[in-house]
Structures are given as structure tokens and as C-alpha cells.
Amino acid sequence: MTNKILILNNISDKGLDLLPKDNYTITEEEQNPDAILLRSYKMHDMDIPDSLLAVGRAGAGTNNIPIDSMSEKGVVVFNAPGANSNAVKELVIAGMLMACRNLVQAKEYVDGLEGEDSELHKQVEAGKKKFAGFELPGRTLGVVGLGAIGVRIANAAKALGMNVVGYDPRIQIKYAWQLSSDVEPVDTIDELLSQSDFITFHVPLLDSTKDLINAESIKGMKDNAVVLNFARDGIVNEEAVVAAIEEGKLHSYVCDFPSNAIKGAKGVIALPHLGASTTEAEENCATMVAVQIRDYIENGIVTNSVNLPDIKLARAGECRLAIMHKNHPDMVGQISSVLGECSANIHHMVNDSHGDLAYTLMDLNSQIVDVDVAALSAIEGVLKVRLL
Numbered sequence: 001m002t003n004k005i006l007i008l009n010n011i012s013d014k015g016l017d018l019l020p021k022d023n024y025t026i027t028e029e030e031q032n033p034d035a036i037l038l039r040s041y042k043m044h045d046m047d048i049p050d051s052l053l054a055v056g057r058a059g060a061g062t063n064n065i066p067i068d069s070m071s072e073k074g075v076v077v078f079n080a081p082g083a084n085s086n087a088v089k090e091l092v093i094a095g096m097l098m099a100c101r102n103l104v105q106a107k108e109y110v111d112g113l114e115g116e117d118s119e120l121h122k123q124v125e126a127g128k129k130k131f132a133g134f135e136l137p138g139r140t141l142g143v144v145g146l147g148a149i150g151v152r153i154a155n156a157a158k159a160l161g162m163n164v165v166g167y168d169p170r171i172q173i174k175y176a177w178q179l180s181s182d183v184e185p186v187d188t189i190d191e192l193l194s195q196s197d198f199i200t201f202h203v204p205l206l207d208s209t210k211d212l213i214n215a216e217s218i219k220g221m222k223d224n225a226v227v228l229n230f231a232r233d234g235i236v237n238e239e240a241v242v243a244a245i246e247e248g249k250l251h252s253y254v255c256d257f258p259s260n261a262i263k264g265a266k267g268v269i270a271l272p273h274l275g276a277s278t279t280e281a282e283e284n285c286a287t288m289v290a291v292q293i294r295d296y297i298e299n300g301i302v303t304n305s306v307n308l309p310d311i312k313l314a315r316a317g318e319c320r321l322a323i324m325h326k327n328h329p330d331m332v333g334q335i336s337s338v339l340g341e342c343s344a345n346i347h348h349m350v351n352d353s354h355g356d357l358a359y360t361l362m363d364l365n366s367q368i369v370d371v372d373v374a375a376l377s378a379i380e381g382v383l384k385v386r387l388l
């Protein structure tokens with residue numbers, strides 16, 4: 001059977017080539033896809049087809065995907081944690097340097113010069129004092145969110161001679177291990193803001209992370225601080241930051257999310273969502289999600305999902321059943337009863353859940369037939385049944 005993959009954004013061939021043409025068709029238009037691959041395409045207004053098994057976000061942020069609706073329909077959503085983190089780290093370092101050396105304004109100045117070279121050289125020497133900047137060593141960087149990206153930035157900034165303070169109340173153990181012991185943890189964002197010359201955000205966009213920088217919090221910041229936002233628009237209140245730069249309180253705002261409110265504003269450097277746009281990051285993200293989607297379609301294995309925990313089971317027995325269902329009482333009991341009625345013996349199984357969504361993956365010691373699959377599908381609360 002051919003699996004149909006719908007692509008909603010450009011996805012690197014390095015990943016797509018991992019889905020063999022004999023078993024997968026990959027198109028930009030498909031009414032009944034088995035899986036969808038995308039980057040930043042906003043799926044919120046899209047109808048979710050009944051055929052859909054999985055969505056692969058070739059990147060980190062999943063705020064462009066209606067995760068709850070996907071869970072309600074038994075669709076697994078995967079992302080690519082860490083696969084673009086070096087690309088974002090490098091752009092944040094570039095952003096700090098663009099800001100503290102006034103590089104954008106300096107380039108604009110040079111682009112506007114006119115006259116013979118001798119005249120131009122005079123203007124260069126006369127004009128450069130306007131763009132004198134400051135250096136990174138000894139300055140303090142505050143990193144909000146110490147996940148895949150934040151930890152890399154914190155460590156890189158230490159290597160550049162900066163002091164680094166970090167805030168993440170739910171840091172994962174694997175990232176805590178990677179974090180330089182010279183990074184100073186703080187207990188609140190306000191504490192971080194009061195100490196930092198540069199503040200950079202690496203948190204997902206959630207209700208709890210909206211407007212983390214706002215008119216009130218800016219009052220507690222150091223004068224001349226630089227705010228960097230390569231996470232998502234909405235995390236920094238644009239009007240408040242633009243006003244604070246106008247008033248001379250903040251030095252600049254460097255971000256990846258242009259809007260009419262900030263485009264061309266004094267002290268703002270807005271880039272066209274370039275954080276993950278490197279060959280390496282695009283290949284890493286596409287490869288990671290393609291491998292995950294293929295393993296889910298072919299083996300029912302779940303790795304790096306945002307609406308289910310990791311679920312693995314080594315293949316054994318005669319056939320495999322992958323059952324997506326509601327996280328309600330007695331679901332496994334009802335599934336076992338139906339299997340008992342058709343004399344199927346469970347070799348081994350795993351069941352796990354996240355919120356309202358649950359998943360049971362099992363290998364049976366005998367084959368089952370379509371009518372048994374239909375009986376499983378008829379159980380109230382069962383969302384999808386696949387015989388693999």
C-alpha cells in the first residue's frame with residue numbers, strides 16, 4: 001500500500017529521500033493524506049482529514065498546529081527537537097553583534113554615501129563615530145528558556161567572555177547536564193531582567209509566555225539593554241519595546257518576526273524568520289521528522305511527539321496492532337476482550353497516554369482479520385486502529 005504524504009512547506013530532499021518512492025507518494029496537494037509534513041504553515045483553519053495519521057513539524061515550535069484538535073482525532077504530532085538549535089544560536093550571536101556594533105545603521109550610512117572615492121573616504125572617517133559600539137566580554141546575557149537553543153546560546157556566550165544568567169523553572173535534565181556550570185541560575189524573570197545587558201528568549205509561545213517583555217517589566221531592566229527575540233512574536237510586546245527605544249531606555253530590539261508595528265522603527269532589526277534557515281538545519285529537521293513519520297506509519301513507534309510520550313516495542317509475534325484511543329477507563333480491558341473473542345493472544349504490548357490521548361501498541365501471536373479490526377474500531381473511544 002502506498003502512503004500519501006502532503007507537504008505544506010518546502011522540506012529538504014535529504015529528509016524526503018528517506019521515504020522510499022515504492023511505498024510513499026509525496027505531493028503538495030492531497031485530499032486524503034496519511035501524513036503531513038510542514039514548517040511554519042498555519043494549520044489552525046485547515047480541516048483535518050479522517051485519513052490523517054501523523055503530522056511532522058520540521059522544526060521546534062508547534063504553535064502553528066492545532067494540537068488539541070489533532071489529539072481529539074487521534075493524530076500524532078511530531079517535531080524535531082534540537083535539529084535547528086545551532087542555526088538559531090549562530091543567528092542570536094550575530095544579532096547581539098549587529099546590535100552592539102550598530103552594524104545595520106552603519107551599512108545604511110555607507111549605502112547612502114555619494115561622490116568620488118576621495119570624498120567618500122572623508123565621509124567614512126567623519127561619520128564612523130556615530131556608530132561606535134560596545135563589546136561583549138564582561139557584559140551580562142540573560143537567557144529565558146534553557147532548552148535545546150537556550151543552552152547552546154548560554155554556553156557560547158560564556159565562551160565569548162560574557163556573564164550569563166539563565167531562567168527556566170522546568171529545565172529538562174538532559175539540558176541541565178549540557179549547561180556550563182558558570183551559567184548563573186535565577187529564580188524569576190524580573191531578577192534576570194534587572195541584571196542583563198542582553199536578554200534573549202527561547203521559550204515556546206504559550207498563554208504563559210505572552211508579553212514576557214512589556215511596559216511594566218521594561219521599567220525593571222538595565223538602561224541601554226538589547227532585547228533579542230528569535231522564539232516567536234507575541235513573547236515580546238512590540239509597542240512597549242518600540243516606545244522604550246524611542247525614550248532611550250532600551251538600546252535595540254533584534255527579532256525574527258517583522259510586523260508593521262516594528263518594520264523600520266528606530267533601533268529595531270527585524271529579520272524574515274531566518275533562525276532555522278540554513279542548509280544544515282533544514283536537512284537535520286527534515287531527516288528527523290521523515291524518520292519519525294516512517295517509523296510511526298510502518299511500525300507504530302512514537303518518537304519526539306508533542307501529544308504522546310515516546311512509545312517503543314520491538315517487533316515479535318505474527319502481527320502488530322496500533323490502536324489510538326481516548327484516555328478513558330477500561331479501554332485496554334475492552335480491547336483485550338475483543339481480542340479474546342477472536343481468540344487472539346497478545347504476545348506483548350505497551351500502553352501510554354498524554355492528556356486525553358492514549359495509545360496501545362501490541363504484537364499478537366496470530367493473525368487477525370478485517371472483521372476483528374472492525375470490532376476494535378467499534379469500541380467507543382477508539383479513534384484509529386491499524387494492523388501493521
Ligand code: NAD
Pocket residue numbers: 059060061062081082084085088144145146147148149150167168169170171172202203204205208209230231232256273274275276277
Ligand atoms: P525547547 O523545548 O528545547 O526549549 C524550550 C524551553 O523553554 C524548555 O526548557 C522549557 O522548560 C522552557 N520554558 C517554557 N516556558 C518557560 C517560561 N515561562 N520561562 C522560562 N522557560 C520556559 O525548545 P527550543 O528548541 O529551545 O526552541 C524554543 C522556541 O524557539 C520554540 O518553541 C520555537 O517557538 C522557537 N524557534 C524559533 C526558530 C526560528 O526560526 N526563529 C527556530 C527554532 C525554534
Ligand code: MLT
Pocket residue numbers: 039040058059060061062084273275276277
Ligand atoms: C521552529 O520553530 O523550528 C522555526 O519556526 C523554524 C522554521 O523556520 O521552520
